[in-house]
Amino acid sequence: MSLRPSVTGAQDSYVWYPVASGSYSAKSGYAAASASLLPTMNQPVVPTTFNWHKSVWNVESPPKLKLLIWKIFHEALPTGLNLQK
Numbered sequence: 001m002s003l004r005p006s007v008t009g010a011q012d013s014y015v016w017y018p019v020a021s022g023s024y025s026a027k028s029g030y031a032a033a034s035a036s037l038l039p040t041m042n043q044p045v046v047p048t049t050f051n052w053h054k055s056v057w058n059v060e061s062p063p064k065l066k067l068l069i070w071k072i073f074h075e076a077l078p079t080g081l082n083l084q085k
Contacts, residue, residue: 016024018032056069071077 014024016028019025019028048061053073055067056073059066
């Protein structure tokens, strides 16, 4: 599969589809980003009863990965901040 040049000889150009003019601006980018977030913002927040600490051990994974997840939850990774404690 190959691309063929334009039959009319027109130059390539960038088009920003969310606006009729096709020109990108910070305002149009912000509007597009805000519009994509609105559906998730209008959904009700449901409190989760998911117990991460119990569920880590029920995952089918190597013990090494389970230990890593446990260390992340308990802030036991040897990061610079944790080593200073």
